[in-house]
Amino acid sequence: MSVIASTSGTREHHTISEVAALTGLTAHTLRWYERIGLMPHVDRSHTGQRRFTRRDLDWLAFVGKLRLTGMPVADMVRYAEMVRAGDHTREERRELLEATRRDVLARIDELRDTLAVLDVKIGHYGTVCGGTPS
Numbered sequence: 001m002s003v004i005a006s007t008s009g010t011r012e013h014h015t016i017s018e019v020a021a022l023t024g025l026t027a028h029t030l031r032w033y034e035r036i037g038l039m040p041h042v043d044r045s046h047t048g049q050r051r052f053t054r055r056d057l058d059w060l061a062f063v064g065k066l067r068l069t070g071m072p073v074a075d076m077v078r079y080a081e082m083v084r085a086g087d088h089t090r091e092e093r094r095e096l097l098e099a100t101r102r103d104v105l106a107r108i109d110e111l112r113d114t115l116a117v118l119d120v121k122i123g124h125y126g127t128v129c130g131g132t133p134s
Contacts, residue, residue: 016052019060030050036073037080037081040084070104
């Protein structure tokens with residue numbers, strides 16, 4: 001279960017403002033996600049108010065992780081469409097996630113290299129400025 005869903009208590013439905021508060025996303029972003037097909041259809045009350053479920057919150061938590069990977073929005077939408085299309089898209093979904101994983105690992109390597117350069121520079125300034133190298 002996601003952190004978002006576990007913090008939502010036992011309520012079955014949440015308003016867009018509640019979901020915005022739980023996720024840190026704006027109501028505008030949530031509406032946009034729905035409009036572009038990144039969010040599955042969100043149930044509505046008899047007055048037309050969006051009623052997000054725990055499943056919707058879990059999906060938003062996953063989308064948040066995809067955003068952190070740097071996955072383009074178009075690929076996230078494509079992934080969401082494949083999920084809605086059904087089980088016959090499992091292989092294609094896995095391939096997309098594997099490609100994203102490779103990209104993340106490459107970025108981690110780049111960040112490690114960058115961190116090493118920063119550590120050398122910080123050590124240099126510590127020595128030059130009379131401090132102790134870190």
